[in-house]
Amino acid sequence: MSRNLQALGQVMRALGRMAPCQLWLGGAALAALTVLMGMALLGLSGWFITATALAGLVPATALVFDVFMPSAGIRLLAVGRTGARYAERLVTHDATLAVLAALRETLFRSWARPQAARLLLQRPARVLQRLTSDVDALDNLYLRLLVPAVSALGAALLLALAYGWMRWWLGLLALLWLLLAGWGIALWLGLRSRHSAVRRAMALEALRIQAVDLVAGQTDLLMAGRLPAQMQQLLRSDARGAAADARIYRLEAAATKAYGAVSAITLSSAVILMAWLVEQRSIGAPVAALGILLALSAMEPFAALRRGAAEAGRTWLAVRRLGPALVADAVQEPVPARPEDAAVELRSVRLRQLGPVSLKLHAGERVLLMGASGAGKTTLLNAIAGELPLLSGELLAQRCSWMTQRCELFQDSLRDNLRLADPQAGDEQLWAALAAAGLEPDVMALPQGLDTMLGEGGLGLSGGQARRLALARLLLSPAPCWLLDEATEGLDAATAADVLRRLELAARGRTLIFATHWQREAGMADRILRLHAGRVVGEARRGTPEFDQAIAGLRRDAQPVPDFPT
Template identity: 35%
Template structure:
């Protein structure tokens, strides 16, 4: 489904609340225009009647207008409350369905697109885009308010003559038209701000990553100056954007003054009370465009956000399901490995071990003919089949923001307590988890921030244990463990593999772990040695 159709469907689904918000917005506009117009008329008419003597004053019907004024004041409050509630309700309703749909599209996009979204700037932009699209639902009631203001303004100013009405409508229409034209000019500074933000993020990341080099050369001040320069460029772009947005403020203020003045002057012939009524009605009609003018300053950003999200939806592709149970016999670079074997994948760092591992999981493209699984070329197998064949503990021991349980259940959604604890025990982490304040349900923070590096790695290992796959694919599971723990992990890993009969492909620099392997595969520029 495309984003466009999704948004249209959401508008249909939320039409009750959106209509409610629109009606309330219209009520606010009408009440605002009427409240001031009626007050102005009442005041002026009262002054005339009062000036004409006590009899005229007694005859003046003051009950109805004054009651109306109080009623309008209350109605406007109620309508504003209702409008905010309904429009936010619609936005949150849309959010609840747009986010999962977007995530589904992201997971179905080819890995090189999907995984690129996980990097700083891309993630931040994605979140910003999603926000922009969701919050447009809050603003959908804007046009209702303007339309209602225009109608009530037209009716009231027409009491002062058609010229007064035309002038008011021309002022408001002119302001809207001008704003419409300016909104397109905002797209340029908007893009400049986005580019400058991206450049800043890159500069900051580059300097942060080169901290040692900078300190060595005593270049900290130089680096700071460079970041300051990029930061100034961003500030410059933002100032430009503010300058264009500031025009909308000026336009609003001037259109209010112009509408009020022209209505007053042009309806002077209809008498002071009507002129007062027309002037204030015209001012409030022009004032009612404020929400829509504000929304227009966001139009370019929204359009770009939608276009970017639309490409994500377009990139999503249908994935074939796992094509049948896979026989777990492996042939890598011509060498056969039977299920249950333990293979040490070795080679100098940088020779592509991790690349190969990620290829086996269909996280990156894979040259055909290199790996044969169950008689079929791995490059032609469905990603789901490959991922069902290997249980992975990644090199960076990536964890999700969540609890211990959340992270473990990623591998096996239905695992019971016993199974979870057994996996933790086999990864030598059970004591650590037991000591956490809420045990399995302890919140770990982003990327397992609550755990130490070694604990994160063992949790990642326990997660791989829980996946029901014929091969474990362990990328540096012993990194950052002290000697005693590494030995314990190795012992329990050995026992677990004997019990489950799973095979293992292990990348590890630690002798105590690689000693578990009975086969070696040297990934050295494609050459491969197998040793019993």
């Protein structure tokens, strides 16, 4: 429990850094002011009506009774309450929306850290859940818990001050009663509904996963005869969510009844106490009316906690899920150092499946990583790219651009997919990169050109076109070091040879580090590093028998290997 409270405190501090304190405190203060003005308006109106009625019974009193000051006060409170309510909505929602926007940016930055995005993308529905439902659940902390709690406290204090002016013990009793009953019901609702709220959030996440699988894989499911089973699983998840909803609604209805009962008890007690004080001649009838109407409105702010308490379980789950990312973002990671006399330098680097590895790669060098599958080639490229955290050792590297086996294309325009490498690139630079990659004629043939929208994962392009688009994006990158992982895998021999010729021309003057099983790519290398079981076990340079022997052991194309200049 203490660990959970500590996590909540860390998340609250992290959220507090995302919006000015004036917004947080100003919104809560305006909400309390609105409640206080509403209570004062109701109480003063009751006092004024009662006092006016009593003054009218005696002509002499009616002649001297001041109707202007109370009526002016009522108008002031009415206008002020409206203005405070508007300002409160404006400030609280401004603070909340600013925080939610900053929170999503923080999450993206956190997922950009080594291995974080990779782990999340193993279950993409989690990413969707974190960015939508979990982020939205955190606004419950401020809008539906903190602000109503402050407003309710202000209402209880106002009633306590009014009753304390009549009898000190009445004020203390009213304060204790309102806080214990009002906050106690909200606490009970939050604890009782927590399990159901978590079940509903988990059911919603499962529902999203299964719905995406059903839509995206309906053809495969139909061919395998699993479509009815997937649909039934989807319905079961929906039923679990509906059952959790029903449980929450029942608890919320019980809380509503409890608040109604407490309000009735408070009002009845106020009527009895005011009648007793009038009988004791401690107060007059107008003051008694004021006290009764204040008690009538005092429980309303506490009832506003009902919705926040019902959602507290989902908020608590969101805190546990998003807390590590928010807390980690507050700690500034050190900027990795860059080598002075090399492109990449590894000093006793060790990862889970690699190492220890010590090597130095010079600027402008073309280095081929060889080895059987699982030898550690992709792991080493991941480490150089900064995608994997080091267990020990030191890695110094220039800025790198990485072209992986998969073409990471997005459901966006061709222009925006290219600008991922250089957001400031103009259309002339984009067309030049497309021409260098051999994709310019294909894009010019499209009706919308660079504005052509791609589907998810680059849908709408062939495999060769997608690879060329990835190459064009690589060519736009100003990074001095390029990392290639099976750059032509999956391409036919002619397309692969053309892609490699264009890559060779564009990469002059840059450092290339690449992994491959093909002779066609190995021709670019002037140095070979052989890996086995995560360690560098051999090295060969161009012009040596060992280099030629290593190249001869790679896979060959049906067409001749392109001739690269040495």
